[in-house]
């Protein structure tokens with residue numbers, strides 16, 4: 001139960017938010033929107049009725065925010081992202097509106113359970129992982145900080161697949177998140193735009209003798225916007241997330257129908273709608289390249305046309321585009337916008353190239369999220385030219401000017417020019433999207449200090465040499481509203497009872513908790529909360545998997561996308577090592593430990609899928625072996641999602657952040673776990689480094705090679721097999737897998753995984769193995785001293801202030817966007833007449 005104090009209802013409400021008001025409106029929505037009466041109503045009807053009740057209260061703020069932004073012509077940040085992993089909306093909106101308690105009471109008085117209604121929500125899984133969830137956290141912070149912003153993305157009909165586990169393997173199922181409707185969105189067909197694809201380009205002189213360019217497309221797709229309100233916490237600001245759906249300009253071809261071609265009559269509709277049909281999985285870069293590039297130009301073009309429409313509505317000249325808008329590119333997926341804005345300004349609005357280019361560069365800013373070479377997007381020239389012939393010309397032109405600049409600054413350096421060119425000509429020709437993003441933006445940032453340093457020194461070092469002033473670091477953050485207040489109300493209430501609730505908006509205030517770190521009573525309450533959360537998760541696990549786990553055991557959790565660089569298989573090697581120790585000495589004294597995994601593997605990423613199979617195979621053996629006597633348990637939590645994550649972060653004791661140093665750009669799960677009182681076992685990678693700096697080295701379980709050591713080892717010639725031959729426990733663990741012990745005697749099953757480890761071990765598992773085992777051992781010993789562990793846990797939470805996404809957004813506002821908050825008053829009420 002949330003405290004009244006934490007979630008006080010805001011003033012000036014048009015729609016009352018008393019329990020009686022909410023009950024009345026709820027029944028009203030059930031009747032007049034869902035068209036149901038209680039005897040026929042399903043749980044989903046009740047969820048919809050409550051959502052519409054809440055949405056009315058959002059709309060009032062949304063309309064007022066839009067009115068003020070329109071009147072003031074406020075400078076606005078457009079956050080362009082191919083992914084927004086929003087998570088369920090109802091609970092978050094109740095928290096941000098400050099009516100959680102009233103809603104809970106209202107539905108209880110009607111004989112319903114709020115938790116059951118919250119569970120009913122299908123979450124919009126419009127993202128793969130960290131990148132999309134970061135975008136969602138940033139929207140929350142921008143609204144909370146009263147920053148005028150629009151999120152632009154794609155309304156995928158099918159989001160990230162639902163994950164099932166069959167015989168230990170991942171099986172993907174279509175995510176039909178829209179099947180029962182989405183009460184939060186409002187479609188705006190009147191603002192639909194058209195996007196051209198394919199065809200050819202005409203260069204000609206018009207009647208007045210002016211040089212003009214005309215793109216004659218092969219096809220046109222219509223983009224229809226769906227708006228979602230993004231309410232800030234305890235503020236009147238409600239910004240917009242505008243997601244585009246693809247439609248055919250004409251959905252039915254009468255001529256084809258009349259000639260008896262019934263399939264042909266709807267063919268175009270089908271082809272067009274495919275554009276926003278499905279979210280592409282990460283790490284699956286070879287699939288559907290053409291469709292993926294189409295998705296990118298589709299949402300980018302729709303969004304930029306929309307910004308121009310807004311300029312027109314507000315009567316602003318296009319010459320001031322960069323003053324009105326700053327556009328943040330969330331990785332390279334929207335980087336094509338640089339060429340598209342040029343096209344719109346030059347071809348469609350007849351602006352001179354130089355002026356358009358100056359506006360473009362001043363408008364865009366680019367965030368890089370990875371240095372993994374396979375994730376740096378590039379498009380084959382042939383594909384690019386056939387889909388976007390005009391953009392290809394524009395990119396050549398940009399490149400031409402750019403290369404002149406490089407030549408001027410670095411004369412006689414053809415290698416540098418080849419390295420930096422927007423076109424990769426080393427073999428088959430490609431367009432390099434990261435290069436386009438760097439050239440066309442005025443700011444470039446990484447997402448944690450180490451990552452930015454690596455960008456500057458390595459991946460983008462040539463660009464850093466050319467434009468040092470463009471680079472800065474913006475360490476990621478996460479919203480404490482969703483990931484503490486909503487996910488962990490018990491901890492929220494305990495914290496607020498001691499230090500007030502200012503921390504929810506000013507996370508630095510958590511520091512005040514340090515005064516209670518030695519308070520025995522407070523420690524006890526802290527432990528009780530953690531225990532109860534673990535027990536709740538344990539109950540869920542027994543219900544879902546029939547596996548009993550002991551809430552007293554150390555809950556060790558690794559929850560994130562499955563990837564070799566994230567090293568879930570290193571975690572497995574530790575589990576097997578513990579198992580081997582028990583088998584060798586059944587009475588060995590070990591700390592009972594529960595290992596939980598969650599995460600999806602990209603459907604085309606075989607090795608990641610094999611890792612899931614390995615986890616489940618080891619779980620099968622370990623969980624059943626009577627010698628283990630329940631001292632270790634392993635569970636793979638299927639279909640990890642934002643909704644489920646909200647139950648997982650609060651229940652963790654130990655958070656696994658064990659990527660190979662230098663590979664994880666930042667990580668944000670590491671922050672969510674630590675904010676909920678988990679201690680981290682991790683490498684010096686991404687934001688782990690900064691988390692450790694903040695919480696103190698003594699409150700963090702550090703192990704493993706540093707990034708520089710990894711580099712050196714790689715340069716000197718790393719030989720994983722030597723580790724295998726010299727480390728007995730490692731050998732034993734690997735041999736167990738190789739012998740078929742975990743695969744019903746089949747020695748072939750895990751061979752591809754083992755082969756990679758023996759052969760190259762590109763992520764240095766063998767090199768880090770012993771340090772990880774030792775560090776795990778140390779953590780398990782500390783866990784036995786509950787008071788010490790609790791102190792560390794409290795200090796972790798108390799020192800997490802830096803990792804609020806509010807801090808990240810403030811930095812973006814000050815250093816890159818130059819945007820100030822705009823206060824929204826609730827002045828505009830429903831008109832009496834027109």
Ligand code: GFP
Pocket residue numbers: 128129130131132134282369370447476561664665666667668686
């Ligand atoms: C990527 C990076 C992470 C980073 C997020 C957000 O995540 O290290 O924290 O972006 O910046 F890999 P994924 O989208 O790849 O999960």
